[in-house]
Amino acid sequence: MLSKKSIIDPDDLSLEDINLILTNADSFLEISGRDVKKVPALRGKTIANLFFEPSTRTRSSFEIAAKRLSADIINFSSPSSSIVKGESIIDTLRTILSMKVDLVIIRHGDSGVVKIVDGIVGVPVINAGDGKHQHPTQALLDLYTIKKRFEKFDGLKVAIVGDFINSRVARSDLTLFEKMGMKVSIVSPAMLLPEDFSKMNVKHCIDDVIEESDIIYMLRMQFERQDRKFYPSIMEYNRFLSLNLDRLIRMKPGSIVMHPGPVNRGIEITDEVMEVGGSLRDKVAIEYQVTYGVAIRMAVIYLILS
């Protein structure tokens, strides 16, 4: 059992919760490797997948997770922009809830929405990403990816690189990484990180962390969340922030590269890194994140509903 029935914010997760989820993920990972990828664990349960923001990857990941647990899942998609003032998200939720669902998974373009609706809806809620705020299951699957590779967290050095200000993944990762005892630094240019954010170990160039880090966590340059052009150019980004082959080679033995996807090839990660072969291939853990994502979401849904 998790300490709270909903997963809204990584701060809600206790250390015990996290370990419980990660341990459960192991058995669910095994199911995804079977020929028949389905267990009857949640037969008869109904889950609503409410996406008020376009998403293919996260929505599919939750959908597959639910289906492998034999739960029924309905998808509801509506862009946030069509939920105008006066047409409240609460009303939309009430409509869905009237159909008697057991769990609601919500993604929304505005920060804080999932926190606002939790408690109103009366059933457990999973935050599948709210605006620039949080994306807790992404952080959990990132932890799981790290655990599978390093078999520990304590003392690992992580650098989160790129557009921090617009990234919900970065916020959730930061919280959970620090909670697990990892040493986090942020590599971000001034305009992608507020000046007052001085609590953190902040660097401005990826070269400052590339050799010492166990994990280089590349963020997506969120052009779709910027109402103006934040950063001068891709060439400038490549010079200071991108992961290219030269930098990949300089990374220390055993270290890995992660990215929440989808990668903007040529911006945060170059083509040659994405297609790299040989022994360096092992450093790029991005596809593992996606595979582990299903296992983590199965674990979370299972722990909430069983």
Add this chain to the structure above:
Amino acid sequence: MDKNKNILIKSGRIINLNKGKDDYSDILIIDGVITEINKEINGAGKNVTEIDAKGCIVSPGFVDMHVHLREPGFEDEETIETGTMAAVKGGVTTVACMANTKPVIDNQSLVKYILEKSRSASCRVLPVAAMTVGLEGKSITEMGLLSEAGAVGFSDDGMCVRDSRIMYEIMRYSNQFDVPLILHEEDYFISGSGLVNEGYYSTMLGLEGISSLSEDLIIERDITLAKKSGAKIHVTHLSTRGAVEMIERAKNEGVRITCDVTPHHLFFNDSYLTSFNTNFKVKPPIRSEEDRLALVEGIKKGVIDAIVSDHAPHLDIEKNTTFRLASFGTIGLETLFSAAFTRLCVEEKLDLHKFISLITTSPSKIIGINASEIKVGEVANITVLDTEKEEEVKKENIVSKSKNSVFIGHKLRGKVICTISRGSLVYRLNNL
């Protein structure tokens, strides 16, 4: 005999700001006028409404020089009638209402309309007229005619005049009539689509930030313009440390500048945003603890001249939505005294007289009206308060038409027992 105009206030502590020393006396009001202040006035046979003020303070009615009454144009949010009912529940007997109504108060007939409506309202309402036509920041309003019609000040509140040359001309022109300009200081290029104070919390919560530079830059500009023009400017709802520092310096240099702060900026800091409660979405934003403490210090040092509610009613539908879509503003008339009193007098031990002057004599002076006094011969404008009483603010007790109070769920000290405005008992706490 109208029992609402014949009142005997028994055994209260009468605040006398001029004398600096309080009397424990009774006050007899006959036909709305204070006729006697004495110990042990006998009310028997006089057919008066008796108010037991034992243990209470009896203060001149409060003046809130920055409220939005939403009339005309937004009567679904608030009206002069409901807004003044909220005012007197908060002990306020004079309000100055801002011009961002629909239509905007930028012509004489609207000034007269407000004054006409004020006559039947629970308390006195004084209109603040727009500085520029339609609050567009382009053409200067008929300041001369408007002030003759009864506007007590000029403000484009809610908006900031971007064009520095126009602002300079407004200042030079206002000087001609010696009227105060009430300034909402915001650099739109800095604030952009920001929702909350820019800082640690905006970053962690993923809410767009508004840097304190937004306020500081324009205050710096307007101080420079005021220095050159000699205009009388009043900076409203300060939120930053920089603002307090700059205004202190400007005052020392002899600039004719005054300023105010709201209870919510004195009460909260941006750590409260973690609740995502949209009532915390206000402009200027509730800033860091460092800024909050600078505002408190600004009051103690006398840099800040007044406390105002910036009462900004909004419908549930405008607040019960996402942080991005929610409207800016909180109501504040009903909690003006108690919220500020809790922070300043209870916690910071600010002198009570000093505090009361911030909501009576000092704002009166800024908008050029006579401050009401508790003395024989005066029409009674009196508030009786129990400063020991602590109570949680509850949504169901709000009398304002809109319920968007940032103080809901918070315990505040000090409760208004009754309010006498323009000689009439207009509010009395139910359970007495």
